[in-house]
Amino acid sequence: MSPIHDQGYRHYLGEREPHGRAWWVIARSHIVTAMQHRGFRFILLVAWAPFVVRAVQIYVASTNLPVAEFIATTPETFRDFLAQQRLFVFLVTIGQAGLIADDRRTNALQLYLSKPLTRVEYILGKLVPPLAYVLAVTLVPALLLLLLQIVFAGSLAFLRANLFLLPAITLFSIIQALLSAFAILALSSLSKSRRFVSIMYAGVIFFTAAMYQALRGITNSRTWAVISPGEMLDVIANAIFRARAVSPVPVYVAILVVFVIIALSIVILERRIRAVEVVA
């Protein structure tokens, strides 16, 4: 006699993870999804090209070749490297434009919010991927360059002489990552189209930079730099890496501008991450 199969529902008898880890489920899912896109993987790969160039530079600087003295490794090497990475920070950040916009387009937000996670967890889960990817093209290669310098030089002399470099690289990378991640997330919550979010983000970056240049040309004053987040990051980088200040804008003003942008992003997210309110 053939067995009778029970087609009814069978209950889950296993254990459940404690409440509060759902953010990691969301974060992991987006990190994996982004890596499945060939274009995004290509950007990440290209973003490491400057690292290879700098690694060669550090290697040559550690040899006895005549050219070594012209390309000696200094704290500015790391500051310049991070400045060079700005383009890739922009590109990987743009790659995360759909983080919330896609959920809004597909109405997935209402399902997320019916699951055991808070809005804070949801936002945290969405914040992690851009943070991770920005740090992957800034903090990680910069720290590796520092390590290579020690390996190629065969001594800790450079690090001992510039002990501030380790926290400087870390701090600046984190500030830059937080600014980018919060900005793209806030913009992503404003639209259902990732393309439109990308355009908005690019607009904010390039329009503010262009406005600054225009106002600077008209007024012959560099204090207009406060309207450009990129310029403010330069001011902060110069302060953190103990480089010569180029802008008349004090570093505390630059920090305040970054803080205001992040705070504004949080306010936008708080208002936008809600269940769809339908009068039905």
Place this chain on the structure above:
Amino acid sequence: MQTPALSERSESNGPMITTEHLSKWYGQVSGLNDVTVTVPPGITGLLGPNGAGKSTFMKLVTGQLKPSKGVVRILGEPIWGNPALFHRIGFCPEQDSFYERMTGLGWVTALVTLNGLEPDAATAAAKRGLEAVDLLDAADKKIGAYSKGMRQRVKMAQALAHDPDVLILDEPLSGMDPLMRRRTIRLIREWGRSGKSVLVSSHILHEIESMTSNILLINNGRILAEGNVHQIRELIDTHPHSVFIRAQNTKALARALLVEDGVISMKFEAGAVVVETARPDAFYARLTDMAASGEAGVIDEVTSPDDNLQAVFKYLVKQ
């Protein structure tokens, strides 16, 4: 601390949902107005026309919306700001909420993982959920290729895959074919019999009647009536019921109908007659006989504006 497995939970004999003076406003618009209601365990139908406030009520009871006023308790605990309680709730929204590039299995697994299941357990639970809605065969297809009925079923699967105590289903039968509709109704009734609580919304009375006799009537953001569907049907049946009949010989038909009990009034329209009756069941039975015998000529079309729930609610509001 681990959330206990369902088998270890004690079955609650208290009400599934209680609301006290629950109101929700969207700016100047009232979505729900001072609703105080107790929903018992088992299956309860939430019946109301489009725009009645069903979805708002469901979003409030699933903790997605913060009440403007009042409180919602699920299984005795306040739902707002209590996401740990969401483990015990499965919500199937009316709207599609998909990433269409994902497979059904991938989508359900991702959502089940949010309920705290480990990846392997989540996959197994997702498969069980898909099996329960007869969608396991299409589990590896992308949702973008699913029909409307399959989309409804995959939404059902994600709602029940994590084995919740309470299922909140917003228009779950919408778009399903008759066979799947019957299968889903059976599944919902099976859930009710197994001690689970189900709140299911619809704007179609007979859909709700096929699942449960316990209903809530909602309109314009207010609960108009609650209780046994038969009592509510009686309430509805105390009001005149309009039937629109398109026939080839309307005069002969009118003459035949005039002698019937319960006919209150009659009105002629172009090629049709509109009859108001106090005994709709008897009237429909007689009309079927007439159509079969041809005694009053050929009857082309019979429709009832009262089948539109909005008309029923208008009666109730007038009362």
